[in-house]
Amino acid sequence: MFAAIGECLAEFAPNEAGGYALGFAGDTFNAAWAARVGLRGAVPVRYVTAIGTDWMSDAMRARIEAAGIDAAFVRRVEGASVGLYVIRVEAGERSFAYWRRQSAATHLADDPAFLARALAGARLVLVSGITLAILPPAGRAALLDALGAARAAGAEIAFDTNYRPALWRDADEARETVRRVLPLVDIALPTFEDEAALFGDAAPAATVARLAAAGVRDVVVKNGTAATLGRCGAESFEVVPREVVTPVDSTGAGDAFNGTFLACRLQGMAPAAAVAAAQAVAARAVLTRGALIADEA
Ligand SMILES: Nc1ncnc2c1ncn2[C@@H]1O[C@H](COP(=O)(O)OP(=O)(O)OP(=O)(O)O)[C@@H](O)[C@H]1O
Numbered sequence: 001m002f003a004a005i006g007e008c009l010a011e012f013a014p015n016e017a018g019g020y021a022l023g024f025a026g027d028t029f030n031a032a033w034a035a036r037v038g039l040r041g042a043v044p045v046r047y048v049t050a051i052g053t054d055w056m057s058d059a060m061r062a063r064i065e066a067a068g069i070d071a072a073f074v075r076r077v078e079g080a081s082v083g084l085y086v087i088r089v090e091a092g093e094r095s096f097a098y099w100r101r102q103s104a105a106t107h108l109a110d111d112p113a114f115l116a117r118a119l120a121g122a123r124l125v126l127v128s129g130i131t132l133a134i135l136p137p138a139g140r141a142a143l144l145d146a147l148g149a150a151r152a153a154g155a156e157i158a159f160d161t162n163y164r165p166a167l168w169r170d171a172d173e174a175r176e177t178v179r180r181v182l183p184l185v186d187i188a189l190p191t192f193e194d195e196a197a198l199f200g201d202a203a204p205a206a207t208v209a210r211l212a213a214a215g216v217r218d219v220v221v222k223n224g225t226a227a228t229l230g231r232c233g234a235e236s237f238e239v240v241p242r243e244v245v246t247p248v249d250s251t252g253a254g255d256a257f258n259g260t261f262l263a264c265r266l267q268g269m270a271p272a273a274a275v276a277a278a279q280a281v282a283a284r285a286v287l288t289r290g291a292l293i294a295d296e297a
């Protein structure tokens with residue numbers, strides 16, 4: 001089983017008719033979605049989060065289930081609701097407004113026993129810097145404990161920094177939290193821009209070197225339309241995207257990459273081939289409105 005942990009939000013995205021379409025998205029959920037597409041049932045995909053008890057929460061849970069993703073560990077928080085973001089497109093540029101501070105997902109790590117059950121038997125667990133950012137200090141500690149226990153029981157831990165400054169008190173808090181999770185990480189899937197902003201890396205090679213020195217076994221550094229640089233175990237690689245497209249909506253490209261890369265690796269594909277497949281799906285994501293990729297990808 002592949003488990004992704006984090007926050008899924010309600011999304012209002014402008015549609016062609018000049019109105020808004022309701023969707024559901026969030027970095028780890030988008031990755032779980034892409035992994036489910038890539039795995040075609042070969043390995044079950046589970047999404048671990050918390051939702052509220054209102055109709056919007058019910059709609060989100062239904063969406064997760066309808067996608068063929070296991071929602072058995074979607075916790076209910078009495079009286080709460082899910083987070084929301086609204087997309088604005090002006091002159092081709094997208095901006096986001098968020099309502100998420102009170103979202104039920106901030107409670108996803110309140111119950112250590114729930115987390116332990118959610119991750120029992122997982123082969124691979126994905127978390128991100130966004131997952132950690134939304135949690136209160138006690139939740140962060142509980143999540144790190146649960147990841148440590150899952151890893152001790154044989155799971156691999158995958159992590160994308162996905163640094164979003166607005167979700168952290170300051171950069172120091174983000175850096176300190178990332179440094180605490182790294183010793184538990186087997187597969188790091190950062191984007192160079194985030195690592196440069198947070199750790200001052202001068203080039204993707206510096207990110208690979210820093211994370212490898214921190215003990216991370218597999219490091220894959222995304223870098224937009226530039227080459228993906230990485231090192232998995234003893235194997236180093238640099239994979240140039242075969243196709244560079246004009247973005248329609250770049251939201252979720254990194255997430256589609258992560259889910260596809262992990263799905264390919266779970267099925268035994270070599271690292272460089274898995275990167276190429278992930279780039280191909282990410283390129284499709286860039287051409288698709290909304291954060292989720294189409295099944296044909
Ligand atoms: N214009 C493009 N054409 C083709 N592929 C692209 C394009 N932009 C991004 N990609 C692909 O998407 C991957 C992820 O993009 P990027 O490095 O920008 O991720 P990101 O900033 O983490 O995205 P996200 O917003 O989802 O967090 C890249 O590694 C690349 O393979």
Ligand SMILES: [Mg+2]
Pocket residue numbers: 160162191254255
């Ligand atoms: Mg990203």
